[in-house]
Amino acid sequence: MSPARHVHVSPGAAHLAPEVLRLLDAWLPEQRWYPVPTEGVAHEPWLTVTFPGVADVVVALLRLHGPGLAAGSDALVIQVPLVLTPTAEPTADTADTEAAGLIGTVATASGTVTVHDGGAHPAAWHAYLSTALPDAGGPEVCDKLAGAGRISGEQSNTSVVLPAMTHDTGRGGMLKILRTVALGPHPDVVIPAALTQAGWAGVPRFLGAVELPAPRTVADPREPRDVPPRTEDPSWGETGGPLAHLAVLSELVADATDGFELACAYAARDEDFGERAAELGAAIAHLHAALRQALGPGPALEPAGFMGVLRRRAAEAFADVPDLAPQRAGVTALYDAVSARLTAVAERTGGVVPLQPIHGDLHLGQALHSPGGWKILDFEGEPQRPVAERVAPDLPLRDVAGMLRSLDYAAAVGQATDPHWAAHAQVSFLEGYREAQWRVRAEERGTRPERSAAGPGPEGTEGYRQASGEAHGGPVHAVAGAATSGSELDVATAELLLRALVVDKALYEVVYEFRHRPAWMHIPLAAVERVLGS
Numbered sequence: 001m002s003p004a005r006h007v008h009v010s011p012g013a014a015h016l017a018p019e020v021l022r023l024l025d026a027w028l029p030e031q032r033w034y035p036v037p038t039e040g041v042a043h044e045p046w047l048t049v050t051f052p053g054v055a056d057v058v059v060a061l062l063r064l065h066g067p068g069l070a071a072g073s074d075a076l077v078i079q080v081p082l083v084l085t086p087t088a089e090p091t092a093d094t095a096d097t098e099a100a101g102l103i104g105t106v107a108t109a110s111g112t113v114t115v116h117d118g119g120a121h122p123a124a125w126h127a128y129l130s131t132a133l134p135d136a137g138g139p140e141v142c143d144k145l146a147g148a149g150r151i152s153g154e155q156s157n158t159s160v161v162l163p164a165m166t167h168d169t170g171r172g173g174m175l176k177i178l179r180t181v182a183l184g185p186h187p188d189v190v191i192p193a194a195l196t197q198a199g200w201a202g203v204p205r206f207l208g209a210v211e212l213p214a215p216r217t218v219a220d221p222r223e224p225r226d227v228p229p230r231t232e233d234p235s236w237g238e239t240g241g242p243l244a245h246l247a248v249l250s251e252l253v254a255d256a257t258d259g260f261e262l263a264c265a266y267a268a269r270d271e272d273f274g275e276r277a278a279e280l281g282a283a284i285a286h287l288h289a290a291l292r293q294a295l296g297p298g299p300a301l302e303p304a305g306f307m308g309v310l311r312r313r314a315a316e317a318f319a320d321v322p323d324l325a326p327q328r329a330g331v332t333a334l335y336d337a338v339s340a341r342l343t344a345v346a347e348r349t350g351g352v353v354p355l356q357p358i359h360g361d362l363h364l365g366q367a368l369h370s371p372g373g374w375k376i377l378d379f380e381g382e383p384q385r386p387v388a389e390r391v392a393p394d395l396p397l398r399d400v401a402g403m404l405r406s407l408d409y410a411a412a413v414g415q416a417t418d419p420h421w422a423a424h425a426q427v428s429f430l431e432g433y434r435e436a437q438w439r440v441r442a443e444e445r446g447t448r449p450e451r452s453a454a455g456p457g458p459e460g461t462e463g464y465r466q467a468s469g470e471a472h473g474g475p476v477h478a479v480a481g482a483a484t485s486g487s488e489l490d491v492a493t494a495e496l497l498l499r500a501l502v503v504d505k506a507l508y509e510v511v512y513e514f515r516h517r518p519a520w521m522h523i524p525l526a527a528v529e530r531v532l533g534s
């Protein structure tokens with residue numbers, strides 16, 4: 001997991017002319033991965049990263065500040081790799097330069113420079129790859145770049161497909177440049193690395209990472225504002241742990257289809273997605289088991305803290321999106337009910353509802369359907385949440401809620417005309433999850449897996465109807481029970497929790513759509529109304 005070479009780190013805007021930075025002001029907010037649409041946000045150079053022996057690639061780590069953004073340790077830092085080419089004359093735009101991410105050409109004190117987005121440029125890919133891969137040299141990395149291309153679409157980061165890259169278990173790589181820099185070890189590096197090391201095949205194999213070494217002079221590397229202005233590189237990279245991760249390299253899953261595209265295609269044909277959804281449910285149950293085994297269990301759920309986070313997230317959503325106002329009373333009532341229940345359970349049992357590492361931002365787009373089964377991607381958690389919250393152990397039911405929401409999205413985006421398409425897929429997903437979870441838990445306890453007594457039935461139908469807000473039913477009570485088995489959590493409490501987690505996810509989605517895709521905001525908004533109204 002250690003990178004072959006350390007990157008060089010300098011404070012502020014070293015290696016970057018002010019004219020280059022100014023060029024970014026208009027360009028950054030237009031990028032899909034730019035995390036804040038808020039007007040009036042300024043970019044302050046925090047650190048500059050270069051690669052040993054590479055003159056033309058400079059990575060700017062910019063701290064965002066302005067209205068609505070926290071200061072200090074919660075400050076948002078974005079990663080902007082740039083390829084700087086000295087140019088005799090300003091060049092005209094061509095199709096080629098656009099494909100390579102041309103940002104512009106500027107005159108600086110040291111001459112005219114053409115600036116490209118490193119996320120779209122082979123020179124920057126080469127630099128990241130040489131750093132992430134322990135044994136690769138220059139020419140070898142060039143071969144690995146043959147046919148490489150950035151993937152387009154609704155991405156929070158920048159991913160580059162490397163079809164010609166060979167590694168010890170096959171061919172093809174995926175380089176992901178993390179656009180929001182999370183201080184401390186990044187979950188999208190640490191979790192796939194741990195699962196790969198544990199031999200779990202449900203994630204694309206982790207191959208390497210690029211890390212930003214911690215400066216030895218900083219007592220608490222999580223406080224970015226405390227990083228002192230230093231100019232000499234030798235102060236960096238001697239403390240062991242990373243200050244942050246910048247990129248992750250994994251195997252390319254061959255012949256894979258994005259789970260959301262697959263589900264939307266089924267929905268568009270009104271085709272039964274049940275079998276695929278059940279397989280996916282089983283894959284998620286195995287993921288939860290693998291996470292418990294690879295990273296260890298978490299502490300017990302603490303009701304006040306857990307509810308505090310749910311309530312704060314809801315308050316933030318209500319503050320951000322005025323259309324949510326009519327739902328405020330319903331959300332408060334639901335959360336009050338969950339809170340009272342959790343407190344009663346904690347008093348009765350002494351607080352044994354177990355938390356564990358989870359995915360944290362699970363949706364169909366994080367699942368690839370491949371000939372080798374479902375592969376789960378993207379462990380960075382919800383990109384709009386603070387990192388500490390994203391990596392904290394949580395209830396596996398949160399991931400279950402995420403997939404239920406995503407199947408609802410697939411029905412809406414795929415324009416299923418069958419009103420039961422989503423509910424049927426959701427029930428199948430829950431069934432697949434329940435079955436596999438039951439087996440896995442039995443294996444963990446060293447007992448023979450027995451079929452759950454709580455199969456689909458009228459009581460499950462009602463529980464599911466409440467959790468999903470759909471017209472059709474399913475065995476949510478059993479899923480909820482299975483997901484929390486080994487604890488003293490009763491099924492009715494688990495059902496209520498799942499309902500609250502579906503609402504929490506839908507509120508997050510309303511904010512996400514409000515910021516990024518207002519035309520889709522009606523999808524989660526309708527879900528909040530439906531679940532609260534059921």
Ligand SMILES: Nc1ncnc2c1ncn2[C@@H]1O[C@H](COP(=O)(O)OP(=O)(O)O)[C@@H](O)[C@H]1O
Pocket residue numbers: 151154155156157158159174176204250251252253254256258365366368377378
């Ligand atoms: N290892 C991989 N093999 C094949 N495709 C992948 C791989 N990793 C990611 N993808 C594709 O790239 C997309 C974006 O990846 P993801 O890690 O979710 O990035 P982001 O955080 O930017 O959303 C995924 O939805 C998937 O279609």
Ligand SMILES: O=P(O)(O)O[C@H]1O[C@H](CO)[C@@H](O[C@H]2O[C@H](CO)[C@@H](O)[C@H](O)[C@H]2O)[C@H](O)[C@H]1O
Pocket residue numbers: 154155156157260361363364365378381382383384402405406407409410509512
């Ligand atoms: O970029 P990420 O994949 O980390 O996640 C963010 O973007 C997702 C959209 O690309 C967003 O997911 C929402 O939309 C999906 C359809 O595009 C849907 O399947 C999900 O259920 C829904 O949450 C995700 O919330 C956001 O964090």
